[in-house]
Amino acid sequence: MSQRTSIEQATVEIKTSNKGVFPYRFEYNPHKKTNSFIVPIVSTIVALILCAIFIVINGMNPLTVYGKMVQGAFGSSFGISETLLKATPLLLCALGVGIAYRISIWNIGAEGQFILGAIGATAVTIFLPNLPGPLYIPLMVVAGIIFGGLWGLFTAIPRTYFRVNELITSLMLNYVALLLLDYLVFEPWRDPEGFNFPGTPLFTPFQMLATIGGTRLNQGLIIAVVAVSVFTFLLAKTKWGYELRLLGANPTAAAYSGIKVNKHILLVMMISGGLAGLAGSIEVSGVAHRLMYGISPGYGYTAIIVAWLAKLNPFAMIFTSIFIGGLIVGGYSVQTIGLPSSMSLMLQGAILLCLIAGEMLSKFRLRKATGEE
Amino acid sequence: MDTAIILMSAAISAGTPLLFAVLGGILNEKVGVINLGTEGIMLIGAVTSCIVFLQTENLFLTFLAALLASAGLGLIHAFVCISLRANQIVSGLAITLFGTGFSAYLGKSVAGSALPVSVPKIELSWLEPIPFIGRVFGNLDIFSWLCIFVAIVMYFYMYKTSWGLHLKAVGDSPSTSDVMGVSVDGYRYFHVILGSMLMGLSGFYLIMVYSPNWIEGMTAGRGWIAIALIIFARWNPLYALACAYFFGGLDALGFRFQLLEVAIPSYFLKMIPYIATIIVLMFVGWKNRHKPPIEPKALGVPYFREQRF
Incomplete structure (x- = not known):
């Protein structure tokens, strides 16, 4: 009798110990549907809080810093037009990288x-x-698209025919492009009357995009929004869009169903590069009005975040590009209180990290441990 | 002869930061985790070293600080990729962006100030009589030797011990290793963090030995070249030794050409390492086009024990 009781006691003990100190367990369900808006918003807030901690450690008041950023980006009509001006190339580049992703x-x-x-x-x-x-x-826009597209093709060809990882090729080509730009603006194309300014002479009025209203905004914004609409349509309604979606969902199945994978990769990389090239040609003809040193403050990298924040949805990219554009403009305005503009780069990285972590975390659920496993 | 010695010495000092980063990358990828955060981790390692050294002027503390800071970033990457099973590529990109921005933020106050650093060198007088090697290796700094030492230790660890076998198993087939009683998450965490520490040391070397002066984005794509070199070195630490010095040599060669005042503008010479990376990878890809890929089979694939196949 006493023996039996001890066995029962032992069983009870095992059951409780199975529950552990923490009576809940995380369960991962890859198929769980999550709300598509809440995750990016919550992740962004978490990232802002995390960066606030770093700012506090550095002896600044994060509220002042963020307030300054918001005010700089959205606080005046000048700020808003600057934000949209930054959003235009971001939107086009994000559309480009998004379609490749x-x-x-x-x-x-x-x-x-x-x-x-x-x-x-x-x-x-x-x-x-x-x-x-x-x-x-028209010629400048077309040239921009072709140059960008060909540069994209340089990434695609090693990938399709030589099995070279496109991540590395595309990044190496960034450095080559940057050095090429430096060469052009410092040596052959430099404005002889530019007082040693590393840039070409200013364009003539016919070579500039028309502005909207009295701001620095230009027709590029309209081109970008049109491009988004066109791509949404192409992806949703055409055979090409369907094949692309299939290729994204399951490349093996797509290859067996007769879709030419290599052809698609080449074409998509050309489009991807072409869109970024379009953004580049809009930037010189609409904003800078000349080719100059440091023409891109990292739009190409920032576009990656814009695309992921929008979960690769072209329409959502309009909003995320405005948000990130605001972050960049805000980053400039914190320079007045002695912080580097790379603050915004740090925020972007933190947001992206929180976003992908949050997206996965939302697929976990907390469940009471039953102790019967 | 003199030119060859100078070039070889330059190749070693330019190749060592690459080698640290490549070795770190190999550790990451061998357990099946792609770490594209190399560039960011290197920058954080460099800026931490710079700040700590200016504060303490103690080389050992600086070394520890660089290890600690890069281990922190490695831990973030490991947590996001291993525990949360997020996309490793995006996580790595985010680490690089964050590292670039955060290092610029931290380094704002120390930018441009030269570090009064003198790294101890190891003089090997018994090497003197050997013609070429004596001159090149007779007077290397301790961190270059450390890097060579790490490469050799890693080779024995990966190919001659049972831990190395587990490491390979975790990277090739995590489910099998799990069944065999090897802790997949444990191995992955440990090696991702260890690898990130090596990447941090790469930044440490860059600022302590290579150019003792913090500049924003001073790695200039070396982290990415290192990622490419992992493939070139076929995930083998000893091949990595040769590849890193070869690429260091290319870097130095561009610099030498500049001094010789060849008619090519310096911008094009600076492109050499980047273009060489692409060409070398294309060559490797073409040569092995009919062979099965040798990369760890579970590279980039998060492991999930309860996954149904």
Whole structure:
């Protein structure tokens, strides 16, 4: 009798010990549907709080810093137009990288493709100085797209025919593009009357995009929004869009069903590069009005976050690009209180990290441990 | 002869930061975790070293600080990739972005100040009589030797011990290792953090020995070249030794050409390492096009014990 009781006691003890100190367990369910808006918003807030901790450690008041950023980005009509001005290239580049990410092509070369687009557009103004005026803008835009697209193709060809990881190629090409830009603006294309300023001469009015209202905003914004609509349509309604979605969901199945994977990769990388190149040509013809040193403050890298924050959804990219554009403009305005503008880069990294962590975390659920496992 | 010696010495000093980063990357990838945060971790390692050294002027403390800071970033990457099973590529990119931004933020106050550092060198007088090697290796700093030492130790660890076998198993087939009683998450955490520490040392070397002066983004893509070199070195620490010095040599070669005042503008010479990386990878890919890939089979795939196949 007494023996039995001790066995029962032992069983009870095992059951409780199975529950552990913490009577709940995390369960991971990869198929769990999550709310598509809450995760990015919560992740962004968490990232802001985490960065606030770093700012406090550095002896600053995070509320002042963030307040300054918001005020700089959205506090005045000048701030808002600057934000939209930054959002335009971000949106186009994000659309480009997003379409590549859909089929798991990790293009992180938007920066280089953007620079090549800018170089292409400028090449038109330099090598064809005497064209009839109205021809310039279309030619510059096309040249930008072609240059960017070809630069994208340089990434795609090693990937398809030589099995080289596109991450590395696209990134190496960024550095090559940057050095090429430096060479052009410091040596052959430098403005002889520019007081040693590393840039080409200012464009003529025919080579500039028309502005909207009295602001620095230009037609590029409209081009970007049109591009988003076109891509949403293409992805949702055409055979090509369907094949792309299939390729993204299951490449093996897509290959067996007769979809030419290599052809798709080449085409997508050209489009991806072309969109970044378009952004580059808009930047020179609409904003800078010349090719100059440091034409891109890292749009190509930032676009990666814009695309992920929007979960690769083209329409959502409009909002995320405005948000991140605001972050960049806000980053400039914190320079007045003695912080580097790379503050915004740090915030971007933190947001991206929190976002992917949050997305996975939302697939876990806390469940009371039953103790019967 | 003199030129060859100078070039070889330059190759070693330019190749050592690459080698640290490549070795770190190999440890990461061997357990099946892609770490694209190399560039960011290197920058954080460099800026931490710079700040700590300016405060304490103690080389050993600086060394520890660089290890600690990079281990922290490695822990974040490990947690996100291993415990949360998020996309490793995006996580690595985020680490790089964060590291670049955060290092610039931290380094704002120390930018441009030269470090009064003198790294102890090891003089090997018995090497003197040997013509070429004596001149190149006779007077190396301790961290270059440390790097070579780490590479050799890693080789024996990976290929000659049972832990190395577990390491390979975890990277190739985590479910099998799990059944065999090897802790997959444990191995992954340990090696991702250890690998990140080596990447941090790469930053440490860069600022303590290579150019003792903090500049924003001073790694200039070395982290990415290191990631490419992992493939070139076929995940083998000893091959990595040769590859890193070869690429260090290319870097130095560009610099030498500049001094010789060749007609090529310096911008194009600076492109050499980047373009060489692409060409070398294309060559490796073409040569092995009919062979099965040799990368760890579970590379980039998060392990989930309860996964149904």
